[in-house]
Every structure is written in C-alpha cells, then in structure tokens.
Amino acid sequence: MRKRVTTQNESSNETLLGEDYTSNKHRSGVHNVPFSFAILLLIALFALFGFVHLLDGRLPTALTIHDEKNYPDAFITDRAKHDLKLLTSLGSRVTGSYENEVLAVSFFQREIAFIQQQARRNQKIEIDIQKVSGAFYNDFRPHGAINTYSQIQNVVVKLHGSDASKHSLLLNSHFDTVPSSPGGTDAGINCVVMLEILRKLSRSPYRLRHNVIFLFNGAEETGLRASHGFITQHKWAKEIKTLINLEGAGAGGKELLFQTGIAVPWILRYYKNVPHPRGQVFSEEIFQTGQIPSDTDFRIFRDYGNVTGIDFAFTENGYRYHTKYDDFENIPDGSYQHIGDNVLTLTKLLGNATEMDDPNEFVQHKTVFFDIFGFFITYTENQATLINSFISLLSILVTVWSFYKFGLGITQQSAACIGLTSLAFITGWSLAGFFTIVTATFLDLLKSSLSWYGSQWMLLGLYTLPTIACCCTSVIVLNNYNEKMNLNVNVQSQIQIHVVKLLWTFALLIGTFLKIRSVYLIMMPVLFQTVACLILHLLQLQHSVRKWQVVYLITLIIPTVFLMNVLGLAGRVLIPMCGRIGPERNPELIMGILTFAFTLLLSSLYVPLITLVHKPGKVVKILFTVFILFVLIALSPLGFPYNGNSNSPTLQRYWIFHTSRTFRNDTNHVYKKNAGFFVINWDRNAPNTVRQLVKDFNKEKSITEDCDNNLLCGLPLISSKIISVIRDSTWIPAGQPIVHEQINFKMVEKNQLSSTVRQFNFSLTGPSHMHITISPRINATLIKNNLVPHVPKTLIWNNRKIYIILHVSGAEVTPLSISLNFQVPANWEGPTFDIGISGKCVHDRTNLKTPQYVKFLSSFPEWADVVPHLATYETWVY
Known part of the structure; x- marks a missing residue:
C-alpha cells in the first residue's frame, strides 16, 4: 500500500504529492463536473462568439445637419x-x-x-x-506587367x-x-x-x-x-x-x-x-x-x-x-x-x-498594432521582442513554481508527466489538422466547396467542432493512462493547463525569433493563462474544489473575446474573397486551415478542463455527431452557397468577353479567325453550378489546344493576375461581336542598329483598355524598350519568354508608341518575335451586344454576378 504523505498545513487542505495523486474516487468525484457542464460551456462560448460579432458591428450615431450647431x-x-x-x-x-x-x-x-x-x-x-501619361512596371504577384497610361485624370x-x-x-x-x-x-x-x-x-x-x-x-x-x-x-x-x-x-x-x-x-x-x-x-x-x-x-x-x-x-x-x-x-x-x-x-x-x-x-520600424475593447495598442518590433521574451520567461517560471507547489519539483516523474502530456496535446493537434485536411479535400472532391460562403456558421460545424473533439480525445486517452498512475483529476487538469501554456510559449518564442509580428495572437492567451495560474497559487486556490475553476474561467474572458474578435474579422474579410480567388485554389483548405488554427489556439485554453468532466467520451461523441450533420448539410441542397437576394447577396462571379480573334502566321497572313464567349470563372465551383441553367455551356470547347499553341491561350487579358486562372476559363464558340473600336497596329520603322541588334517601332491605337503580349523567338532576346527604364522580369508561357503591357487611356485616346530592341544572332533572317494584342470595350456606351450575347447573358441565374465585355484579339509576327 502507498504511504500517505501530508504537509504541516493539512488542515487547510494544502497537500503534497501523496494525497494529490492518490486514487480516491470520492475526492475525484468532488472535483469532477457533470457532463452537462461541458456542453453548457461550449454553448456559452459559441453564444459569446455571436455576441462579440454583434458588438463589433456597432457603429457610432450619425450626425445630421441639425446636429452641427451643437457639434460645429x-x-x-x-x-x-x-x-x-x-x-x-x-x-x-x-x-x-x-x-x-x-x-x-x-x-x-x-x-x-x-x-x-x-x-x-x-x-x-x-x-x-x-x-497625365506615363508607364511603370508593377510587380504584381505572381505575374507582373508594364502598366502604361495616357491622359488619365x-x-x-x-x-x-x-x-x-x-x-x-x-x-x-x-x-x-x-x-x-x-x-x-x-x-x-x-x-x-x-x-x-x-x-x-x-x-x-x-x-x-x-x-x-x-x-x-x-x-x-x-x-x-x-x-x-x-x-x-x-x-x-x-x-x-x-x-x-x-x-x-x-x-x-x-x-x-x-x-x-x-x-x-x-x-x-x-x-x-x-x-x-x-x-x-x-x-x-x-x-x-x-x-x-x-x-x-x-x-x-x-x-x-x-x-x-x-x-x-x-x-x-x-x-x-x-x-x-x-x-x-x-x-x-x-x-x-x-x-x-x-x-x-x-x-x-x-x-x-x-x-x-x-x-x-x-x-x-515595423510595428505591432491591434485594437482591444476600444483601445489601440502599438509597439515596435524590437519592443515586441522584449515583451514576448518577458512573458515567455514569466510563463516558464510560473510553471516551475506551480510544479513545486504541487509537490512535483524537478524530478524524473515530473519530466515524464510533462513529456507525456505534451505528446498527448501535440498528437491531438496533429490529428485535428489531419482531420481538417481530409474534410476539406473530401468536400472539394464531391463538388461541395463553399457551403459556408453565405452561412459562415457552417465553418464552426465543419472545422471547429472536430478540432475540439480531436484535441479532447487525446486528453481523454492521456487521462486513462494517468488513472493507472493514481493521478487526481484536479491536479491533472492544472498540469495540463501548464503544459499547453508551455507549448504555446515555445511557439511564441519561435515566432518572435522569426520576426512574425502576428504572434501577439499567441502572446495574449499565454499572458492571461500565466496570470490565471499565478493568481491561483498566490491565493492558495489550486486545491479548492470549484474556486480555482471559476477564477480560471473569469481570467480567460479577455483573451477569449480578443481571439474571437480577430477570428470573426478574419472570417468576414476572407470568406467573401474565396468567391474571387480563382478556380485553381481550394477554398475549403484555405478557410478550413484558418478555422483550425484559430480554434486550436482558442480551445487550448479550455480543453484541459475536459479532465474534470464525468464521462467525457460523451462530449466527444456529441461533437462528432454534430460534425457529421454539418457534413450532410454541406453535401445537400441546403449547403448551396449562392443567393441573389439584394439585401444579402452571396454571388458567384463571372466576367465574360464576347471576343473576336484573328491569328496570323509567320508571313502575317490570317490563318484562323473565330469568335466566342470567353468566360473567366472566379471561384472553385464555376462553371459547374450554372451548366444546367445556361445551356450554351454544353457547347463549350476545350482551350487546351489554344493554350498550347498561342500566347496566353489567345485570349484577352484584363490584368496580369488572371494568367494563373486563364487555363481554367471557358471558351464557348459564338457569332462575331459588334465592335466599333478596332485595334489599329502598324510598324512605323524597323532599324538594324548593328549586326546583332534590331529595333522595331510601332504605333498602336484602339479602345481605352488594351493589352499587348510580346514573346521573343528562341534566338532573340529583348534588351531594351521605350516604356520603362529596364527590361522587366520575364514570364514563361509554354517554355517561351513573354512580356505583358497593359495600356489604359483616360480623357482621350492617343496613340501608344512602342519601341523594342532585340539581340539576335548575326545575319539572322527569321522572325524575331510574336505579338498578341487585345482591345476591350468595357464602357456601357461602347459595349454593344448581339442578340445571341443578350440571350446568353440573360440565361444566367440571379445569384450569378455577370460582368459583360466586348473584346478583339489579334496576332502578328515580326
């Protein structure tokens, strides 16, 4: 039988290792909380999240003309x-x-x-x-372009x-x-x-x-x-x-x-x-x-x-x-x-x-800044290093002191306890991360992405609940092992609080070392958890039945509300953006991982309390059951992400160019001419969601051949940013558009500056919005242009170098003069470069639509935001 060890203050219920770690069902029952408490706490936290959202939406009272006499x-x-x-x-x-x-x-x-x-x-x-007129190179990620402009105001x-x-x-x-x-x-x-x-x-x-x-x-x-x-x-x-x-x-x-x-x-x-x-x-x-x-x-x-x-x-x-x-x-x-x-x-x-x-x-300096409860906090990156280091040191010292107060000290047993507990939490976090990735991939494969697009609460069911469940599962497994070691649940829970705090402390130190200013999001919970633990020991509450739990929960209110506010803000900003990031990105992974990360940080404050819960497995079962219900909702018509209600629209975006295309060969003779609807799909679900409604999508033609044989698929650009989504766009053959603003491109002069340098001078007029794509042949190198001081970064398309010029005219359209110098082999007689030019009619006054185009546009549902354009695209070889 294990010998009972007591302190001199036994009457005050301050006990050391012996009594704290004795397997005593009665004392564990005193410290246990009912299963219903865990459910109520979760409900309370979700309700608090909603309250924080409402509070953040409050706006000041607007002043009228009549108020001006009182507020001049x-x-x-x-x-x-x-x-x-x-x-x-x-x-x-x-x-x-x-x-x-x-x-x-x-x-x-x-x-x-x-x-x-x-x-x-x-x-x-x-x-x-x-x-003003001018030009500059804008290095947009991932593709930059030369931006030219004339007579903008x-x-x-x-x-x-x-x-x-x-x-x-x-x-x-x-x-x-x-x-x-x-x-x-x-x-x-x-x-x-x-x-x-x-x-x-x-x-x-x-x-x-x-x-x-x-x-x-x-x-x-x-x-x-x-x-x-x-x-x-x-x-x-x-x-x-x-x-x-x-x-x-x-x-x-x-x-x-x-x-x-x-x-x-x-x-x-x-x-x-x-x-x-x-x-x-x-x-x-x-x-x-x-x-x-x-x-x-x-x-x-x-x-x-x-x-x-x-x-x-x-x-x-x-x-x-x-x-x-x-x-x-x-x-x-x-x-x-x-x-x-x-x-x-x-x-x-x-x-x-x-x-x-x-x-x-x-x-x-780079500066850390954030608002909390109406106060704006700011400090420099160097000050952040000092603040984060001090809080980390304080966190570690409080943990060491707490272990001494629990009678553990620096012993092999305490080291094993910390190691096992850390392993349990890291395993739970890893399991939750894996679960998030699997869920996101599964929903995407079943064409059910963005179910949360118009219903942000869906993210909580799809990613927050299973994250909490996975983390709790690992703690429950740990506690089953600890029962064999005769550990009291009261001490178990507080040890777990300290260990999870240490894990985030190390993350805080790493982030600080890497100069990631956003680690203030980790610093806040570490700080308040440390303060909570410090208060418990200063007030001798660590062995109380309920007082320590109440004090701990009260101390967590500030970091909880703060993290909820930041999470809510991040969600409200990023969720709508997922409707315009292009079809090549999986928004489920983006928002799933973001929700997982914030949930992990926030739930870490509370997961150790599952140790106190009687029959904690029931909590995990309920969480996974609700998660499955959310998955079923996401897979059902209830998870459809779009609506065209003007009071709260959640729209699927399409930009459509009714385009006329002309392609020329090496002798500048036209070898192909066609027309069609070029549809830019802006989200992961496009255009599958409208195929059954917009019958013309049944006429879609693969653009693979165009993309393999032409610069940028032989399609008009509105920005260099769409290069990454252009292969995921749609081409539907159609009749020729009505275009009054045609491209007028001509070579003004060609000069042989030396045996290896050729100069080409061009004049270009057309609509107010145009793009030019230049691609040197394999033996040629662009070495100079008249638009920007230096030759810009080279883009690669089908193993060919390309340069993009985007031109815009403002108050009046004036000719754009382009001068290009190429380095070529001596006595080279073949073509030097290819050039593709598109003109875009984007103003309502010039955007004349054929009956076929009108019918195509009108077939889209009200929840689709369709922006129509006219465009021409032509190629030349010089």
Missing part, C-alpha cells in the same frame, strides 16, 4: 451622404468612360468650387485637374497650412470603378468623406501647421495608374511627407487600419487618439504575402514616392465588392460617421504634427 467641428454624415448619392447616380465610372472622365470630374470640380466659396477668408484652397486639392509650409499630408482615394459597379464603398464613400473633411477644415478659424493635399484619383481600378501619375509627375508630389490612403474591399461596416509597411511609430501614436481606432497587424501580414487578390495605391506611394503612412479599407460584406450591389442604399449611416470621425481627427493631428517637418529624422 464634427464630421456631418448628412452632407457626405448627399454627395455620395450624386456620385453613385452617375453609374459605373470606368477609366476612359464619359461617366468617369467628364461627369465625375465635373462633380468634384463643382463641389470643390462650392467649398471654396464657403471657406473662411483665412483659408487658402487650390485645385488642379491633372491629365486626377482632381487634386491643396489646403494650405500656416506660414507657407513646404510639408504636406496626403489624403488619397479613387472615384473610378470597375464595370457594372456604382462604387459606393469602393471607393465613393471615401471620396465624399474627403470632401466633407475639406469643408470642415476650410471653415475652421485656424489653419493647420502643414498643408493637406486631397487626391481624388481617377484610375485606381486599372492597376493603380493615377497614383503613379501623381506621385511621379505632379508639382506638389515632392512636398508630401505622410499618407492616409482610403480604400474599400467590402460595403459599409467599419474601416480597418490594415497596412503601415515600414512605419514611423509616431504616426500610430497619433492614430491611437482617434475616436474609433480599429486595426490588426495580422491583416497586414496576410495582405503582404500577396495571397489577397487586391492591391492599393499605398503600394505606389511607398515604392515610387518613398512616402510612408497608413492604409485603411472597408472590409465588411465583401460579397458586394466589385458588383452592382456596391451601391449607395446599402451603406449604413454609421459607416460614414465612423470613418469621418477617425480621418478628420487624424488629419488634424498629423496636420499639426511637428514630426512632419522631417519624418526621416525618426527611426522607422
């Missing part, structure tokens, strides 16, 4: 709403269209002129309409600061849109917010210390061209010291600070003082991986103007982004007030900041 310096939503209604009533404003180049520009000129009339006499406002306003300041703060947003979208949140709301801020500042009796430049740019959606034209060529560009960039990737909600780049920390210190701060560096690190199918002007100002600053975007309800539903009616009044309050306050703070005199004087 405040942002007024009423006026911004009025302006946005006028702007969106113009319809879609595609660069090069009448709506964008004439009507929208006139709107801003008129409103700014009125602001000038209403301004105080001490304020000075200048306006400049910039028409910017409306630029300068509110002068005091004492003839030579330093300026830049506020930027764009008024152009993608085809078919009125651009309510992307980015009309930001433009009218800037107008209202200009009104407020111009009516102030005080002038800011520095100038504020408002850039209303007219060509962002076409590859960030307008910002490039401004920062590289405008007369005020050199005086800009700091940037506030405003974007939209959703519709309404709250704007999110999601990017700072290499930031000067003082900018974020000012941002902490705005009324509604909101931001997560987690979003910045995801965005900068290049996996998000979007980019912003922030990149251009940073790369071409060496301007640092902060980047905001609306991210809620991304289903409306770049669709006809991104309209005026669906933006809550509180969204105007939220961004208006924040940007107006920040503009005043930065406009008066002494740091603006010479921002380069201040050391630049």
Whole structure:
C-alpha cells in the first residue's frame, strides 16, 4: 500500500504529492463536473462568439445637419451622404468612360468650387485637374506587367497650412470603378468623406501647421495608374511627407487600419487618439504575402514616392465588392460617421504634427498594432521582442513554481508527466489538422466547396467542432493512462493547463525569433493563462474544489473575446474573397486551415478542463455527431452557397468577353479567325453550378489546344493576375461581336542598329483598355524598350519568354508608341518575335451586344454576378 504523505498545513487542505495523486474516487468525484457542464460551456462560448460579432458591428450615431450647431467641428454624415448619392447616380465610372472622365470630374470640380466659396477668408484652397501619361512596371504577384497610361485624370486639392509650409499630408482615394459597379464603398464613400473633411477644415478659424493635399484619383481600378501619375509627375508630389490612403474591399461596416509597411511609430501614436481606432497587424501580414487578390495605391506611394503612412479599407460584406450591389442604399449611416470621425481627427493631428517637418529624422520600424475593447495598442518590433521574451520567461517560471507547489519539483516523474502530456496535446493537434485536411479535400472532391460562403456558421460545424473533439480525445486517452498512475483529476487538469501554456510559449518564442509580428495572437492567451495560474497559487486556490475553476474561467474572458474578435474579422474579410480567388485554389483548405488554427489556439485554453468532466467520451461523441450533420448539410441542397437576394447577396462571379480573334502566321497572313464567349470563372465551383441553367455551356470547347499553341491561350487579358486562372476559363464558340473600336497596329520603322541588334517601332491605337503580349523567338532576346527604364522580369508561357503591357487611356485616346530592341544572332533572317494584342470595350456606351450575347447573358441565374465585355484579339509576327 502507498504511504500517505501530508504537509504541516493539512488542515487547510494544502497537500503534497501523496494525497494529490492518490486514487480516491470520492475526492475525484468532488472535483469532477457533470457532463452537462461541458456542453453548457461550449454553448456559452459559441453564444459569446455571436455576441462579440454583434458588438463589433456597432457603429457610432450619425450626425445630421441639425446636429452641427451643437457639434460645429464634427464630421456631418448628412452632407457626405448627399454627395455620395450624386456620385453613385452617375453609374459605373470606368477609366476612359464619359461617366468617369467628364461627369465625375465635373462633380468634384463643382463641389470643390462650392467649398471654396464657403471657406473662411483665412483659408487658402487650390485645385488642379491633372491629365497625365506615363508607364511603370508593377510587380504584381505572381505575374507582373508594364502598366502604361495616357491622359488619365486626377482632381487634386491643396489646403494650405500656416506660414507657407513646404510639408504636406496626403489624403488619397479613387472615384473610378470597375464595370457594372456604382462604387459606393469602393471607393465613393471615401471620396465624399474627403470632401466633407475639406469643408470642415476650410471653415475652421485656424489653419493647420502643414498643408493637406486631397487626391481624388481617377484610375485606381486599372492597376493603380493615377497614383503613379501623381506621385511621379505632379508639382506638389515632392512636398508630401505622410499618407492616409482610403480604400474599400467590402460595403459599409467599419474601416480597418490594415497596412503601415515600414512605419514611423509616431504616426500610430497619433492614430491611437482617434475616436474609433480599429486595426490588426495580422491583416497586414496576410495582405503582404500577396495571397489577397487586391492591391492599393499605398503600394505606389511607398515604392515610387518613398512616402510612408497608413492604409485603411472597408472590409465588411465583401460579397458586394466589385458588383452592382456596391451601391449607395446599402451603406449604413454609421459607416460614414465612423470613418469621418477617425480621418478628420487624424488629419488634424498629423496636420499639426511637428514630426512632419522631417519624418526621416525618426527611426522607422515595423510595428505591432491591434485594437482591444476600444483601445489601440502599438509597439515596435524590437519592443515586441522584449515583451514576448518577458512573458515567455514569466510563463516558464510560473510553471516551475506551480510544479513545486504541487509537490512535483524537478524530478524524473515530473519530466515524464510533462513529456507525456505534451505528446498527448501535440498528437491531438496533429490529428485535428489531419482531420481538417481530409474534410476539406473530401468536400472539394464531391463538388461541395463553399457551403459556408453565405452561412459562415457552417465553418464552426465543419472545422471547429472536430478540432475540439480531436484535441479532447487525446486528453481523454492521456487521462486513462494517468488513472493507472493514481493521478487526481484536479491536479491533472492544472498540469495540463501548464503544459499547453508551455507549448504555446515555445511557439511564441519561435515566432518572435522569426520576426512574425502576428504572434501577439499567441502572446495574449499565454499572458492571461500565466496570470490565471499565478493568481491561483498566490491565493492558495489550486486545491479548492470549484474556486480555482471559476477564477480560471473569469481570467480567460479577455483573451477569449480578443481571439474571437480577430477570428470573426478574419472570417468576414476572407470568406467573401474565396468567391474571387480563382478556380485553381481550394477554398475549403484555405478557410478550413484558418478555422483550425484559430480554434486550436482558442480551445487550448479550455480543453484541459475536459479532465474534470464525468464521462467525457460523451462530449466527444456529441461533437462528432454534430460534425457529421454539418457534413450532410454541406453535401445537400441546403449547403448551396449562392443567393441573389439584394439585401444579402452571396454571388458567384463571372466576367465574360464576347471576343473576336484573328491569328496570323509567320508571313502575317490570317490563318484562323473565330469568335466566342470567353468566360473567366472566379471561384472553385464555376462553371459547374450554372451548366444546367445556361445551356450554351454544353457547347463549350476545350482551350487546351489554344493554350498550347498561342500566347496566353489567345485570349484577352484584363490584368496580369488572371494568367494563373486563364487555363481554367471557358471558351464557348459564338457569332462575331459588334465592335466599333478596332485595334489599329502598324510598324512605323524597323532599324538594324548593328549586326546583332534590331529595333522595331510601332504605333498602336484602339479602345481605352488594351493589352499587348510580346514573346521573343528562341534566338532573340529583348534588351531594351521605350516604356520603362529596364527590361522587366520575364514570364514563361509554354517554355517561351513573354512580356505583358497593359495600356489604359483616360480623357482621350492617343496613340501608344512602342519601341523594342532585340539581340539576335548575326545575319539572322527569321522572325524575331510574336505579338498578341487585345482591345476591350468595357464602357456601357461602347459595349454593344448581339442578340445571341443578350440571350446568353440573360440565361444566367440571379445569384450569378455577370460582368459583360466586348473584346478583339489579334496576332502578328515580326
């Protein structure tokens, strides 16, 4: 029989190894909690997740014109709403269209002129309409391109600061849109917010210390061209010291600070003082991986103007982004007030900041930033190293102290206990990860991807519940082994809490060493678990029956709510994006792994408590049963992801080009001419979901032969980004389109600069949107061009080098001159290169549709967002 060991404080129920580890059914029963407690705790956590979501959606009360007498310096939503209604009533404003180049520009000129009339006499406002042409290489991931532009327009306003300041703060947003979208949140709301801020500042009796430049740019959606034209060529560009960039990737909600780049920390210190701060560096690190199918002007100002600053975007309800539903009616009044309050306050703070005199004087750092309960936390990467290291050390010390308090100390038995417990948790995590991958792959193979697209709660059933179940299973197996070692469940549970805390502590240290700023997501639960354990031992509660459990759960409220808030935000941003990442990616894996990762981190706080549960196997059985029900829902019609309800649309996206194609041989004689509908499928389920409804898909022709024999499959490009999805597109033969804006391409001159260098000069005119693909023959090398200073990175298509030029015209179409120099072998007489050119008619006024095209478009269901274009594609050989 095992000898009972007691301490001097036995009367206070403080016992050491002997009693704690004695197999005593009565004492275990005291510490056990009913099976129903575990179910209620899970329900409570899911309810808390819903409450956090509702709380995060709260918006400030919008101010009206009548409120202005009580809040004379405040942002007024009423006026911004009025302006946005006028702007969106113009319809879609595609660069090069009448709506964008004439009507929208006139709107801003008129409103700014009125602001000038209403301004105080001490304020000075200048306006400049910039028409600019240029070119640059934009290294989009995974495929870059030369972006050229002619006569695109910017409306630029300068509110002068005091004492003839030579330093300026830049506020930027764009008024152009993608085809078919009125651009309510992307980015009309930001433009009218800037107008209202200009009104407020111009009516102030005080002038800011520095100038504020408002850039209303007219060509962002076409590859960030307008910002490039401004920062590289405008007369005020050199005086800009700091940037506030405003974007939209959703519709309404709250704007999110999601990017700072290499930031000067003082900018974020000012941002902490705005009324509604909101931001997560987690979003910045995801965005900068290049996996998000979007980019912003922030990149251009940073790369071409060496301007640092902060980047905001609306991210809620991304289903409306770049669709006809991104309209005026669906933006809550509180969204105007939220961004208006924040940007107006920040503009005043930065406009008066002494740091603006010479921002380069201040050391630049990558910065950790996040908001929690309305507070904005920020610290540099170096400070993060110190903070994370201190918390890690504290975590380890508290664990060692706790083991001594439990009477374990540093012994072979405690080492074995830690090792076995760690192995159990790691096994559970691995099992959960494997289960996630299998589930995602299974659903994808059965063509049931995206069941959670319009019902985000489906992710909880498909990936959260089995993750929790797998982790609990490994702990239950561990506890069955521990029963043989006569371990008391009370101590078992607390030991497991310490061990899982240690595992995340090591993950925190590794992430810190790798300079991953997002490890603050791990730091928060490690910190509060450590504090909880410290409190338990300081208050002598570790052997109490229920008190330690209550204290522990209360301490977890803050990290739980914090992680739920970040998970909810990540889901609301990324889930709609899964509808436009292309059919080559499996969204089940993307969202499954993300949900698994957050669930793992969050559930680690609670899984050790399964040790206290009587008959814990029942909990696991229920979790797996509910998971199976969710799988059945995903496989059934109930899991269909799309709907066309205008109040809450979840749309499947298609871009369609009615295309005429002409192919020429080495002697430039036409050898093939055809036409058809080129359908870009933007998600994993396309076009299978519409095949039974859109009968023309039965006429689909494989594009494999076109892709093998032609540059980029002989299809028109709207962006270099679609190269990765072009082989997954659809080609349906059709009659010739009606195209009035034809390509006019001719060689102006050919020069033999030396025995091995040939120069070709061309002139190109056509629609306002064109793309050119150049591919040297095997014996030729492109060594120079007149568009950008250096030959850009080479793309490879079917083992051939290709270079892409994307051209956009704005206020007027002017000829694009292209000069190309090639290195060839001496006395070479064969062809030097192939060139393919497409012209795209994307404006409603030029997008004339044949009856066949109209019938094809009308056959799509209401839940399909179809953006129609006309295009021509032609090839030449020189």
